[in-house]
Amino acid sequence: xxxxxxxxxxxxxxxxxxxxxxxxxxxxxxxxxxxxxxxxxxxxxxxxxxxxxxxxxxxxxxxxxxxxxxxxxxxxxxxxxxxxxxxxxxxxxxxxxxxxxxxxxxxxxx
Amino acid sequence: xxxxxxxxxxxxxxxxxxxxxxxxxxxxxxxxxxxxxxxxxxxxxxxxxxxxxxxxxxxxxxxxxxxxxxxxxxxxxxxxxxxxxxxxxxxxxxxxxxxxxxxxxxxxxxxxx
Numbered sequence: 001x002x003x004x005x006x007x008x009x010x011x012x013x014x015x016x017x018x019x020x021x022x023x024x025x026x027x028x029x030x031x032x033x034x035x036x037x038x039x040x041x042x043x044x045x046x047x048x049x050x051x052x053x054x055x056x057x058x059x060x061x062x063x064x065x066x067x068x069x070x071x072x073x074x075x076x077x078x079x080x081x082x083x084x085x086x087x088x089x090x091x092x093x094x095x096x097x098x099x100x101x102x103x104x105x106x107x108x109x110x
Numbered sequence: 111x112x113x114x115x116x117x118x119x120x121x122x123x124x125x126x127x128x129x130x131x132x133x134x135x136x137x138x139x140x141x142x143x144x145x146x147x148x149x150x151x152x153x154x155x156x157x158x159x160x161x162x163x164x165x166x167x168x169x170x171x172x173x174x175x176x177x178x179x180x181x182x183x184x185x186x187x188x189x190x191x192x193x194x195x196x197x198x199x200x201x202x203x204x205x206x207x208x209x210x211x212x213x214x215x216x217x218x219x220x221x222x223x
Binding site: 035103 | 150152153155158168169200202209210211212213214215216217
């Protein structure tokens, strides 16, 4: 079946630094979603992307739908301590269901 | 506006017992989903429902039963719980109007002893 490879698995950065993470696949996806999960909570939708090449921002977060439709990127600028959590990408697979990446765990050092 | 809620938030049960996890959404979303989250496996789809009385299997349906008699509720039942079903369970919903954004509940942490 279709799979997503999300990287890096974890990041430990200094407050104020920019962060980049990505999801790649050998398959084409028509929709990409990015979620953040805080400890003990459910994933919260950050950004939804529906068109190849689309670049969308939500505050300090920017996500891009790769032009090949096989990847997506999430950038966080000027990180702050509350950015800590697990970030998931999800792609709409050819079965019509979302396929989730394994997550990127972000830790921010004040 | 409560959104999507799950109950209980924590549950400990014994092997072989039946347990039901509840999910309720106030948005009148057509689609509802159940996922389990385990270390090393991310989020895996158990069952989903496109509307009341319509349900279908996801990636890991064995050992689970769902029903959807009302649009707002989507309970998940473990008929005979096993230790391998120890996990965090998330319910999600989607409006189903040409968008694919899913909104998640807070989760139920289930431990099977």
